[in-house]
Each structure stands twice: as C-alpha cells, then as structure tokens.
Amino acid sequence: MTSDNSPILSLKGIRKSYGPIEVLHGIDLDIRPGEVVALLGENGAGKSTVSKIISGTVPPSSGEMTWQGAPYAPANPRDAIDAGVGMIHQELLLLPHLTIAENVFVGRYPRRNGLVDRRTMRDEASRGLRRLGLDLPPNRLVQGLSTANQQLIEIAKALTLNARLLILDEPTAALGGEETQRLFDQIRRLKADGVGIIYISHRLEEIRQIADRVVVMRDGAKVQEFDSADVPVRTIVEAMVGRSLERMFPALGQPSAEPVLEVQGLTGANGRFRDVNFAVRKGEIFGIAGLVGAGRTELVRAIAGADPIASGSVHLEGQDITPKSPRDAIRSGIVLVPEDRKLQGLVLDHSIAENIAYPNLAQVAQAGLVTGGAVQGFAGHNIKRFGVKGQGNQNANELSGGNQQKVVIAKWLARNPRVVVLDEPTRGIDVGARSSIYDIIAGLAAEGVAVIVVSSDLEEVLGVSHRIMVMAAGRQAGILDYAEANDVSVMELATA
Amino acid sequence: MTMTQAPQAGRMRLADMFSLSGATGPLIGLFVLCVFLSVSTDAFFTLRNLLNVLDQITVLGIMAVGMTYVILIGGIDLAVGSVLALAMMVMGYTANVLGYPIGVGIAAALVVAAFSGAVSGLMITLFRVPAFISTLAMMSIARGLANMITDGQQIVGFPAWFSMLAFIRHGGFLTVTVALMLVVFVLGWFYLRYTSGGRSLYAIGGSPEVARLAGINVSLMTVGVYVVSGVLAGLAGIVLAMRLDSVQPTAGFTYELDTIAAVVIGGTSLSGGQGGIIGTIIGVLIIGVLRNGLNLLGVSPFTQAVVIGVVIALAVAAEAFKKR
Numbered sequence: 001m002t003s004d005n006s007p008i009l010s011l012k013g014i015r016k017s018y019g020p021i022e023v024l025h026g027i028d029l030d031i032r033p034g035e036v037v038a039l040l041g042e043n044g045a046g047k048s049t050v051s052k053i054i055s056g057t058v059p060p061s062s063g064e065m066t067w068q069g070a071p072y073a074p075a076n077p078r079d080a081i082d083a084g085v086g087m088i089h090q091e092l093l094l095l096p097h098l099t100i101a102e103n104v105f106v107g108r109y110p111r112r113n114g115l116v117d118r119r120t121m122r123d124e125a126s127r128g129l130r131r132l133g134l135d136l137p138p139n140r141l142v143q144g145l146s147t148a149n150q151q152l153i154e155i156a157k158a159l160t161l162n163a164r165l166l167i168l169d170e171p172t173a174a175l176g177g178e179e180t181q182r183l184f185d186q187i188r189r190l191k192a193d194g195v196g197i198i199y200i201s202h203r204l205e206e207i208r209q210i211a212d213r214v215v216v217m218r219d220g221a222k223v224q225e226f227d228s229a230d231v232p233v234r235t236i237v238e239a240m241v242g243r244s245l246e247r248m249f250p251a252l253g254q255p256s257a258e259p260v261l262e263v264q265g266l267t268g269a270n271g272r273f274r275d276v277n278f279a280v281r282k283g284e285i286f287g288i289a290g291l292v293g294a295g296r297t298e299l300v301r302a303i304a305g306a307d308p309i310a311s312g313s314v315h316l317e318g319q320d321i322t323p324k325s326p327r328d329a330i331r332s333g334i335v336l337v338p339e340d341r342k343l344q345g346l347v348l349d350h351s352i353a354e355n356i357a358y359p360n361l362a363q364v365a366q367a368g369l370v371t372g373g374a375v376q377g378f379a380g381h382n383i384k385r386f387g388v389k390g391q392g393n394q395n396a397n398e399l400s401g402g403n404q405q406k407v408v409i410a411k412w413l414a415r416n417p418r419v420v421v422l423d424e425p426t427r428g429i430d431v432g433a434r435s436s437i438y439d440i441i442a443g444l445a446a447e448g449v450a451v452i453v454v455s456s457d458l459e460e461v462l463g464v465s466h467r468i469m470v471m472a473a474g475r476q477a478g479i480l481d482y483a484e485a486n487d488v489s490v491m492e493l494a495t496a
Numbered sequence: 497m498t499m500t501q502a503p504q505a506g507r508m509r510l511a512d513m514f515s516l517s518g519a520t521g522p523l524i525g526l527f528v529l530c531v532f533l534s535v536s537t538d539a540f541f542t543l544r545n546l547l548n549v550l551d552q553i554t555v556l557g558i559m560a561v562g563m564t565y566v567i568l569i570g571g572i573d574l575a576v577g578s579v580l581a582l583a584m585m586v587m588g589y590t591a592n593v594l595g596y597p598i599g600v601g602i603a604a605a606l607v608v609a610a611f612s613g614a615v616s617g618l619m620i621t622l623f624r625v626p627a628f629i630s631t632l633a634m635m636s637i638a639r640g641l642a643n644m645i646t647d648g649q650q651i652v653g654f655p656a657w658f659s660m661l662a663f664i665r666h667g668g669f670l671t672v673t674v675a676l677m678l679v680v681f682v683l684g685w686f687y688l689r690y691t692s693g694g695r696s697l698y699a700i701g702g703s704p705e706v707a708r709l710a711g712i713n714v715s716l717m718t719v720g721v722y723v724v725s726g727v728l729a730g731l732a733g734i735v736l737a738m739r740l741d742s743v744q745p746t747a748g749f750t751y752e753l754d755t756i757a758a759v760v761i762g763g764t765s766l767s768g769g770q771g772g773i774i775g776t777i778i779g780v781l782i783i784g785v786l787r788n789g790l791n792l793l794g795v796s797p798f799t800q801a802v803v804i805g806v807v808i809a810l811a812v813a814a815e816a817f818k819k820r
Contacts, residue, residue, distance in 0.1 A: 325708075348702075
C-alpha cells in the first residue's frame with residue numbers, strides 16, 4: 001500500500017430491506033486505491049445487492065457511504081458513474097450492431113455543434129482500448145468479438161469514465177484459462193494505476209491469483225474477512241456455506257467396459273471442429289476440456305442434434321443414429337443440458353412445471369390429454385427427485401441459478417436417457433448447489449448412463465471425469481485417463 | 497412433499513382453471529361494460545340484442561382463434577382479412593360461375609385458404625422471412641387474387657338455404673353460424689389446453705430455441721399454425737358470405753387489425769408464450785359488445801373507432817402495468 005491509504009469508498013452499517021424482509025444486515029466495507037477485494041458468497045448472500053447499492057441502482061435503507069472522504073449517496077446509476085464507479089455486469093450489455101467506439105460512449109456521445117463528434121469518440125475509445133492492451137480498431141462492430149474481448153470493452157467503457165472503482169461481477173464466467181489470464185493482467189495494470197476493484201466470483205482458484213483481500217458474505221451479512229487471498233479454498237468455502245464441507249466432488253463408480261456412445265470422424269458443418277473420435281462407456285463420465293473457442297460446445301451440440309454435422313457418424317449401442325435434429329437425438333436417448341440455461345434451457349417466464357413438461361408432453365399426457373394436474377404431478381415428482389427448491393407453479397426466473405440448472409436437468413432425466421450431455425453444468429452457480437449437481441452427475445453414471453461433461457472449470461472437469469478429452473482449435477488434442485490427468489497435462493494439450 | 501402438494505392443488509384459483517391468466521382484467525372490463533350498457537340503454541340487455549351481438553361477432557370470433565395461435569408462438573398474421581376475401585371469392589366463383597354445388601365451393605375455399613396459410617408459414621420457416629413481412633406479402637397477394645377472380649365484381653344469388661344458415665335461430669336462439677363459432681371456440685380452447693401440440697405452442701412462443709432443443713418440431717408446428725389461421729380465415733369468409741348473401745373482393749378489409757386487437761385485448765402477449773383462447777373470446781366479446789352498445793347509444797362510426805382505439809391502448813397498458 002502506498003502512503004495514500006485512505007479508502008476510496010467506505011460502507012458503514014449499510015442495511016437494505018425489501019418490505020419487511022431485510023436482505024442486508026449492516027455491512028461495513030472499505031475499498032482502498034489499488035487493491036482488489038474479492039466479494040464471495042453463495043447466490044443470495046447479498047453480493048449483488050451490495051454492488052447495486054454502490055452503483056446507485058438501489059438505495060440503501062440505512063447506513064452511510066463515503067466516497068474519498070465525502071458523503072456519497074447516489075440517487076441513480078448516473079450519479080454513481082459521475083462519481084467514478086464503473087460496474088461491469090455479469091451479462092454483457094453491449095449492443096452487437098454498433099461499433100466498439102459507439103458502445104464505449106453509448107448514452108454520452110461526445111458532441112460538437114450539437115452533432116456527434118465521431119472523431120473524438122473514436123480517439124477516446126482507442127485510447128481506452130490501448131490502455132487495456134487491446135489491439136482492436138474502434139470502428140469494428142462488436143458482433144463477432146470473443147466474449148473476453150467484449151468483457152474488456154466493458155472495462156474500457158468504465159475506464160473512459162475515469163472510474164476510480166470498478167465492480168466486476170463474475171467477469172470470467174464465460175472465459176477460458178488464457179483469456180482469464182489476460183483479464184488478470186489488465187486488472188493488475190489498473191491496480192498499479194490506483195483503481196480500486198471489487199471482484200465478485202465463484203471461482204475460488206482465481207481469487208487466490210488476483211485478490212488482495214477476501215470478504216465472505218452469507219445470508220446478507222459479512223461473515224468473515226481475510227487480509228490475504230492466500231487462504232485454503234476449503235476455509236473460504238466453509239465460511240461461505242457456514243458449515244464444514246465433507247467434500248466437493250463425489251466418489252466415482254467404476255464404469256463398465258461396454259461402450260454406449262461412439263463418435264467417429266465427426267466434423268461440424270460450421271467448421272468449428274474436425275475429425276473427432278471417441279467412445280463413452282456405460283456408467284462413464286467423459287470430460288471435455290479446452291479453451292473457449294476450441295469447439296467443445298459445437299461438438300456436443302452436434303452430437304445432440306442441435307447443430308448440423310458435415311461428415312462422420314454417431315453410434316449408439318452399435319447403431320448409427322447420427323442425428324439431424326434435436327428431436328432425432330432425443331428419440332435415440334441423447335439429451336443435452338445446454339450451455340446457456342437462460343436462453344437455451346428454460347422458458348424463463350413459464351412455470352417450473354411447464355418447463356419440465358415441455359420435452360415430455362407425450363409422457364405427461366393421459367389418454368392424449370395434457371391436463372394442468374398431470375403437468376403439476378409429473379413435475380412435482382421430478383422436482384422432488386432432483387431436490388429443486390421451488391414449487392411447480394413458480395416461474396423459472398424466480399429461481400436461483402443452481403435451481404434453474406436442476407430444473408433443466410430434471411426435464412431431461414425424466415425420460416431416462418442413455419446419454420446425457422452437460423455443457424458447462426455449473427456456470428454461475430454457487431458452491432453449495434454445485435456439489436449437489438456433481439452428485440446428480442455421479443448418480444447418473446452409477447445408474448449406467450453415459451455422461452459427457454464440457455467445462456471451462458479445470459478443477460471441475462478433473463473432479464468429476466473418468467477420462468478427459470482435451471480439444472484445441474477444433475481438434476481433439478488427446479484423451480487423458482483419470483490417473484494421468486491434472487491441470488498441467490490438460491493445459492499442455494489445450495494450448496498445444 | 498405430499499404436504500406441499502395438497503395446498504398447491506387447493507391454491508388453484510378459478511383463473512387458473514380456465515387459463516384466464518392475464519384475462520381476468522379484460523373479464524372485469526367486459527362485465528363493467530355490460531352493466532353500464534344495461535343501465536344506460538333499454539335495448540342492450542334483451543335476449544334479442546344479446547343474440548344479435550353473438551351473430552355480429554361470428555366472423556371476428558372464428559378468425560381470432562387462429563390469430564391467438566399465431567400470436568402465441570410469437571408470430572403475426574396480417575393476411576387473414578385478405579384470405580377471407582379470397583376464400584369468399586373462390587367459393588362464389590366455384591358455386592355460381594362454374595356451377596358446382598355450394599359444398600364444393602366451400603371445400604375449394606377452405607383448401608385455398610389453407611394453401612395461403614401454408615405459403616406464409618413456409619416463407620417464415622424455410623426462408624426465414626419475418627412473419628410480419630411474409631404475411632404482409634400474402635395480404636397483398638390474396639387481396640389481388642380475390643379481385644382478379646371476377647375483376648373486382650361481386651357475386652350474388654346463392655340458394656336461400658345458404659344465407660338462412662346465418663339467420664334462422666334454431667331452438668329460438670342458435671343460428672348455424674353462431675354454433676359454428678362456438679364449436680371453433682371449444683376445439684381451439686381444448687387443443688391449446690389439453691393436447692401436447694397445444695402445450696408445445698406455448699414453449700415455442702416462450703423461446704423457439706428452448707423448444708427446438710426440447711425436441712419439438714418447431715418448423716412443422718409453425719407452418720401448421722399459419723395453416724390453421726388461414727383455414728379459419730377462410731371459414732370466417734364463408735360465414736360472412738352467409739351473412740351478406742353475396743361475396744365481394746373488398747370484404748374483410750382491415751379485419752386483420754380487428755382480429756389482432758381482440759386477441760391482444762384478451763391478454764395474449766404479442767411477444768408470445770402467454771395467453772389463451774378464453775382471453776381471446778373475452779376480447780372478441782368486448783369488441784362486439786362495444787360496437788353494439790355504441791350503436792345503441794347512437795355514437796357515430798367515426799367516434800366508435802376512437803373509442804375502440806382507446807380501449808385497446810388501455811387494455812394493453814393495464815396488462816403491462818399489472819405485470820410490473
């Protein structure tokens with residue numbers, strides 16, 4: 001810490017109530033210049049409420065904040081931005097059809113003589129991009145940029161506002177290992193410039209790399225604060241869940257020798273993966289690792305019939321069932337829990353019961369009739385079976401990420417599939433819910449289902465897989481056994 | 497879990513049972529409207545007038561069922577007014593100019609209407625033309641074809657029994673056309689509420705990608721929905737021919753907008769995935785009762801248009817407000 005060690009922002013006794021329910025119970029928090037404070041906690045712990053209060057989206061019910069020594073009470077996001085708070089949301093809020101420069105300045109275009117001054121806009125944006133070491137022309141459309149670059153553009157946007165404090169909400173949720181490292185390089189640079197950073201993430205490994213301090217929240221209160229990020233992961237997790245964790249990953253059973261799913265020379269019509277060969281055995285969990293853009297999602301989507309196949313075949317128990325549509329794949333018993341549960345997995349403003357019923361309408365129907373009671377009954381059974389915390393008639397968007405994911409899983413497992421493909425099964429899901437999803441995965445394998453798990457979270461792939469296939473740039477770089485797989489061997493193949 | 501299931505069943509409100517979700521507001525509106533008209537006019541609350549209202553909404557009611565399906569899957573069908581006219585002209589031409597029995601004319605009309613819907617649907621699914629544009633194109637094409645058949649002339653002189661289907665009240669109250677509308681209502685409601693195909697439409701409207709990944713044949717269902725919308729527009733054309741005892745290529749002009757208005761007033765969301773037939777029936781009744789009531793009150797047709805516009809805006813704004 002430098003001589004100027006007074007906090008940029010202090011929160012004192014911040015409380016927030018919605019009606020009679022208090023969701024934040026007196027939070028104290030200091031952010032000093034040039035430090036990264038990791039804010040941890042399960043979903044619903046109050047992290048996002050804290051960041052909303054700081055960024056002026058919601059007012060606190062009581063308590064006070066000071067910004068560089070002066071009282072700070074933003075009435076709206078505009079006030080917070082003007083003060084120097086940059087908020088980078090988990091869901092990227094860029095407009096794909098506009099250029100990078102336009103996105104950086106949206107809503108506050110520099111003007112000259114009443115007209116938008118495109119030159120200033122371009123120059124300023126390009127300065128912001130350079131500051132982040134991003135070599136992109138500011139006139140390029142945002143559409144088609146990698147998620148990592150989009151993330152960095154959001155940060156550039158905050159920087160052109162001269163933000164003194166950045167709030168990053170799950171910035172690496174969609175990033176692979178290499179991109180994450182690039183983001184971290186930029187964060188270190190910002191630290192050196194004296195920017196204070198609040199870093200919200202579920203990935204504890206990252207926290208160790210980037211954070212200076214760790215603040216753990218649970219049920220709307222600050223439960224523990226660590227003055228260094230060099231704390232054992234287990235200690236942090238136990239503080240988050242408020243109990244000691246036996247284990248994160250379940251014990252895996254022994255798969256049988258009999259192959260269920262065989263993929264031969266599979267090549268995607270969109271060219272995102274080529275000539276992939278592997279077999280998954282009965283009761284086996286087959287992990288697929290690789291960097292973002294390696295073609296993992298496209299590969300498993302093709303196996304599940306969601307994306308077109310150019311050549312090659314998919315065999316199920318010896319029969320060629322190369323699917324042409326999701327319908328084909330589902331009929332043969334291959335189901336996909338897609339990457340983006342909000343866009344591909346759930347109809348968010350429909351009820352849990354309806355969501356579970358959609359792929360199973362024929363099964364739900366009694367004598368050809370789908371009654372509301374039958375839908376509720378069918379769903380109720382599966383809600384119970386997979387431990388979803390919610391009622392059948394609740395809308396899917398009222399659930400936490402973990403419970404939403406359980407609903408997506410539940411809707412498929414109701415069909416007793418033979419192959420289950422899970423793409424990023426725990427993205428953006430808190431630690432507690434995560435381990436119950438791992439239990440479901442292990443349970444499936446124990447029942448003799450062939451399971452494929454795609455994940456960017458290395459610890460996760462290593463923890464739940466019998467074997468791991470690593471992909472790099474659309475090709476399979478290698479398949480590792482449980483015994484030989486570790487973070488080094490996987491990363492070597494992924495970057496090969 | 498059995499503990500939580502029991503109160504859940506008990507919590508099923510009346511609204512849930514009739515899939516009224518989103519249509520309770522319109523139902524109250526309809527009720528208030530009826531009470532107001534009963535008090536302010538002598539003629540409104542008489543059996544004879546109420547039966548008139550039913551007769552007057554037959555064309556709109558039949559088309560609105562198809563439109564409900566279309567809007568439910570997140571689409572729009574601007575062609576229904578023109579398809580109605582085309583179907584009328586095909587029927588009239590087949591029966592009165594070519595001299596086939598009128599039943600053959602009706603069949604031909606329905607086939608042509610189905611074909612129009614199929615073309616719209618295929619343009620949407622196969623060529624990815626937005627529904628607004630493909631049905632806008634079909635609106636123009638169907639209207640043009642309707643005019644071409646007789647070069648813009650009307651056809652008259654159907655057998656007496658044909659138009660009597662719209663006028664003789666069997667059992668003192670039910671004309672064949674009203675009965676037909678009621679049958680369409682019941683079938684439309686039943687399909688949507690109790691069959692897996694009907695439930696799938698909600699999934700498609702909620703998110704076509706989720707529906708596709710759930711194994712629903714989204715393209716086929718979409719084409720099917722536009723075919724149904726076309727056929728019902730054709731059927732509405734035949735009912736209109738019975739009521740007018742003539743067919744003319746200008747018939748059904750701007751009916752698509754009335755139909756969309758009825759569906760939207762009934763609480764079906766233009767963004768898809770939410771709504772239902774009961775709501776649409778209420779929406780159709782609101783428009784029907786409003787027209788009838790304004791006529792009884794001696795309001796000019798110009799003012800009526802203003803009032804109906806205001807009602808549409810209020811209904812949708814109230815619904816959006818309630819959701820917040």
